[in-house]
Amino acid sequence: MKEKKSKLPFVLIGLVLVLVGLGIWLGSGGSEKAANSPATPTGTQLPQTSSQRIEGQLTFIKRADASKIKQIAIEIADTPEERNRGLMDRRSLPDSTGMLFIFERSGQQSFWMKNTYIPLDIIFVNANKEIVKIHKYAAPHSIDSYPSEKEALYVVEVVGGFTDQHTIQEGDQISFNLTHGPS
Known part of the structure; x- marks a missing residue:
């Protein structure tokens, strides 16, 4: 008479492997998260800036009749370090917010999108707070230069x-109120 071999050890090993695999999958946040997460060229995830300050x-004002177009909450970038960092590494930007760059002197300014994950509209503004140039839909991660082409003291x-x-055009204006003075 042949002795029957028990399948119990194989079932237990299979169950352990399934549980380990499930634990790994859940620890990574699931396949959807892994598939949709952008990665750096080395495959490591960049940190996300968690909160806006x-x-x-800031209010956009129509040139023709001085009417208010849209008001947004702003972060300020008024030091060299803050201006260099800008919106780098951000994964999102609500429509009701933006960043105002304040320079010490009016001059030709130029921006790029390196390490910036979201498309931006870059708005150059002169010392009279008039919009002198708009670059629409600046491409994420681009190292192309987006120049002001005219003197600018501010960039939004x-x-x-x-x-x-919001039908904002060159020639329209801005006004802003800060909750702190420039650094």
Whole structure:
């Protein structure tokens, strides 16, 4: 008479492997997260800036009749370090917010999108707070230069498409109120 071999050890090993695999999958946040997460060229994830520092309000004003177009909450970038960092490593930017760059002197300014994950509209503004140049939908991660072409003292960055959505044009103006003085 032949002796029957028990399948119990094989079933237990299979169950352990399934549980380990499930634990690994859940620990990575699931396959959807892994498939949709952008990675750096080395495959490591960049840190996301967790919160915005709302430091004032900025209003876009229509040139033709001085009417208010749209008001947004703003972060301020008024030191060399803050201006260099800008919106790098951000994964999102609400339509109701932006960043205002304040320079010490008016001059030709130029921006790029290296390490920036979201498309932006880059709005150059002169010392009279008049919009002199708009670059729409600046491409994420681009090292192309987006120049002001005219003298600018301020630059406003908002989510890509913002200027089209709110019909903001060169020649329109801005005004802003800060909750703190420039650094």
